[in-house]
Amino acid sequence: MTASNEAEQNQVGTADPAAASSEGIPLLPQDETPSGSTELARELRRLRGLVAGSVYEDVHDAVRTVRELADHLEAVGKPVRPKDYGTWGTPEHIGANPAIGQRNPVSPPLEPVVFPDATVRADLELGIEYQGPPGCVHGGIVALLFDEMLGLANAASKSVGMTADLRITYSSPTPLYAPLRFEARQDRVEGRKIWASATLHAGNTLCASAEGLFVEPCGIRDHERSRPIEG
Numbered sequence: 001m002t003a004s005n006e007a008e009q010n011q012v013g014t015a016d017p018a019a020a021s022s023e024g025i026p027l028l029p030q031d032e033t034p035s036g037s038t039e040l041a042r043e044l045r046r047l048r049g050l051v052a053g054s055v056y057e058d059v060h061d062a063v064r065t066v067r068e069l070a071d072h073l074e075a076v077g078k079p080v081r082p083k084d085y086g087t088w089g090t091p092e093h094i095g096a097n098p099a100i101g102q103r104n105p106v107s108p109p110l111e112p113v114v115f116p117d118a119t120v121r122a123d124l125e126l127g128i129e130y131q132g133p134p135g136c137v138h139g140g141i142v143a144l145l146f147d148e149m150l151g152l153a154n155a156a157s158k159s160v161g162m163t164a165d166l167r168i169t170y171s172s173p174t175p176l177y178a179p180l181r182f183e184a185r186q187d188r189v190e191g192r193k194i195w196a197s198a199t200l201h202a203g204n205t206l207c208a209s210a211e212g213l214f215v216e217p218c219g220i221r222d223h224e225r226s227r228p229i230e231g
């Protein structure tokens, strides 16, 4: 077995992307929550990878423990109501996002950085909990991450929009446990219509590319559109 194969064999779940993007300025950076919920999401992410990526003989004791934890969290937490969802780009809004939300155990999470030309980049590795075909990332997960990256490219250019049309070309399978790089940019704006595009590479291999049309919601307020987004 080669060293890289061995590393791959020992890996369970998605890698923490914290150190992946060393260039660029963090886009929509999220602080650790004083309550510990960011840390809780990180541990749950670890659990997700372990459960999807391991075979167990008997985990009934773990089921009891996790059930007790869920009961406890239900008892001590205050559910977020629609009035508390927050507007575009607020910590409440971003933290719960399934692609970049640090408080959401479903997110890998993407950790986007922005460059002076408003290109947005995110480097990450995806583990078995995102598997589609054996050894490959699920196409729906690729679509989710593209949608987010295009939205972030719009945010980096001070616009927000609802996805109206999203086209993805899958050129080559996206490998699990490999360094992946998303890059997205806003291409043009006409009235409320915004076009953006993105690529996904594994090393030098183009895995997929995306083009999206976004429509700015009617009545969006100026402070929501131009919320400061750079770290």
Ligand SMILES: CCCCCCCCCCCCCC(=O)SCCNC(=O)CCNC(=O)[C@H](O)C(C)(C)COP(=O)(O)OP(=O)(O)OC[C@H]1O[C@@H](n2cnc3c(N)ncnc32)[C@H](O)[C@@H]1OP(=O)(O)O
Pocket: 088, 089, 147, 148, 151, 152, 155, 158, 159, 160, 161, 162, 163, 164, 165, 192, 193, 213, 215, 216, 217, 218, 224, 225, 226, 227, 229
């Ligand atoms: C600053 C801080 C920000 C922080 C951001 C954090 C990042 C978060 C990132 C999150 C990212 C995740 C994002 C998500 O997950 S967004 C969630 C997924 N998307 C949706 O749910 C959208 C559902 N659709 C709608 O709400 C409406 O249909 C929209 C809003 C899209 C348009 O309904 P609206 O009534 O408002 O507008 P209109 O119908 O008058 O159309 C206006 C123009 O657009 C053209 N058109 C419309 N649809 C299409 C189409 N399919 N193909 C081609 N063209 C289309 C139309 O012809 C017209 O053109 P024209 O005749 O004027 O030339």
